[in-house]
Amino acid sequence: MHSPQPNLEAHAGKDWPSALYRVLKAADVRQMSYVPDAGHSQLIRLFSADRDVTTNVLTTEEEGVAIAAGAWLGGQRSVLLMQSSGVGNCINMLSLSAIGRFPLLMLVTMRGEWAEFNPWQVPMSRATQPSLEAISLKVMRAETPEDLIETVEAAAALAYESDQQIAVLIGQRLIGKKKW
Amino acid sequence: MPDSSQLDRRAAVAALLGNRGDTLVVSGLGSPTYDLHATGDRDDNFYLWGAMGGAALIGLGLAQAQPGKRVLALTGDGEQLMGLGGIATIGVARPRNLDIVVIDNQHFGETGMQASHTGRGVDLTAIATACGFAATGTVRTIAEVERLAAQIAEPADGPRLFVIKVVAENPPRSLPSRDAVFIKNRFRAHLGFAAA
Numbered sequence: 240m241h242s243p244q245p246n247l248e249a250h251a252g253k254d255w256p257s258a259l260y261r262v263l264k265a266a267d268v269r270q271m272s273y274v275p276d277a278g279h280s281q282l283i284r285l286f287s288a289d290r291d292v293t294t295n296v297l298t299t300e301e302e303g304v305a306i307a308a309g310a311w312l313g314g315q316r317s318v319l320l321m322q323s324s325g326v327g328n329c330i331n332m333l334s335l336s337a338i339g340r341f342p343l344l345m346l347v348t349m350r351g352e353w354a355e356f357n358p359w360q361v362p363m364s365r366a367t368q369p370s371l372e373a374i375s376l377k378v379m380r381a382e383t384p385e386d387l388i389e390t391v392e393a394a395a396a397l398a399y400e401s402d403q404q405i406a407v408l409i410g411q412r413l414i415g416k417k418k419w
Numbered sequence: 420m421p422d423s424s425q426l427d428r429r430a431a432v433a434a435l436l437g438n439r440g441d442t443l444v445v446s447g448l449g450s451p452t453y454d455l456h457a458t459g460d461r462d463d464n465f466y467l468w469g470a471m472g473g474a475a476l477i478g479l480g481l482a483q484a485q486p487g488k489r490v491l492a493l494t495g496d497g498e499q500l501m502g503l504g505g506i507a508t509i510g511v512a513r514p515r516n517l518d519i520v521v522i523d524n525q526h527f528g529e530t531g532m533q534a535s536h537t538g539r540g541v542d543l544t545a546i547a548t549a550c551g552f553a554a555t556g557t558v559r560t561i562a563e564v565e566r567l568a569a570q571i572a573e574p575a576d577g578p579r580l581f582v583i584k585v586v587a588e589n590p591p592r593s594l595p596s597r598d599a600v601f602i603k604n605r606f607r608a609h610l611g612f613a614a615a
Contacts, residue, residue, distance in 0.1 A: 293512075297508055302473075305470060305473035305476035305477045305479075306477070307480060308470075308477050309445070309477035310483065311607075312465060312477070312480070312610075313481040313482075313610065315483070317480060331469075331470070331471070332472070335467075335469065335473060339603050340599075
């Protein structure tokens with residue numbers, strides 16, 4: 240079993256996905272849904288191996304916004320993982336989180352902003368933060384592993400304890416260049 | 420026309436939910452929300468006024484959080500068509516306590532009764548079957564709805580999707596609260612979760 244308490248000093252840095260997993264477990268996250276991103280692959284593996292967390296693979300990211308609302312209705316906390324291109328798919332469904340004041344924590348790996356090979360990632364990358372803010376989400380951003388762990392801890396508290404709708408953007412510089 | 424139905428949607432929903440017991444119900448925007456409210460306002464109803472395509476998936480999150488309770492997503496053909504991918508997601512998640520019931524008038528009733536896909540050959544039950552649902556079916560009469568109500572009260576091996584074909588008309592609206600925070604907190608309080 241994994242320790243319920245994150246050990247930030249020992250586990251941020253290169254193995255930030257494991258530290259992130261421990262932070263989310265400590266926040267009592269019981270459901271995780273995702274459209275895959277390479278930057279999230281280790282976190283997806285960790286959650287998928289965890290029998291205490293229900294994991295849903297999605298066909299489109301907005302489904303996870305609805306699942307998170309349903310989970311909260313039923314008394315569970317949910318986290319939603321996606322890459323920046325998926326944010327555009329979510330916009331109307333985020334009305335549900337906003338108008339119902341449903342806790343929402345989205346972890347968004349950024350593409351199209353740092354050493355990006357694929358120009359098709361750029362337009363949605365530029366639109367990610369403005370479109371999230373336009374539908375009234377609070378956007379937080381992390382560029383280093385240490386900052387990411389602290390940011391997600393704070394975001395989880397804001398979401399689940401203060402009924403806020405939060406997207407944490409994980410900078411592409413942090414994730415590293417995709418190998419082609 | 421094989422898909423035609425003379426069934427009144429309010430009578431169908433009343434027959435479906437008349438003995439629902441402690442089943443938790445999420446309703447899709449438009450007529451299904453009015454239909455659910457018309458059967459009686461209850462703390463264990465969650466009414467949508469937006470979030471089109473999300474009803475069944477809210478049902479999924481709820482069913483996963485409350486595995487000991489039955490969850491029913493009551494929605495319309497237009498709403499479920501917008502959430503077609505969600506049928507695949509629910510098929511893979513395979514909850515044993517989630518039923519989707521589509522009140523299918525084959526039209527977008529809220530916006531002027533434009534014809535939808537389901538009157539033109541698109542079969543939501545066939546899609547659900549292809550996505551691995553445990554049971555599916557289409558009903559067209561009150562007697563069949565009553566049998567369906569008895570069927571969904573029984574345990575299932577996985578998610579089920581049923582279509583109730585109804586006549587395309589808009590009965591007088593029966594309007595629940597549009598305050599989603601109030602409906603959310605009332606629903607959660609019913610399950611024992613205090614508002615923060």
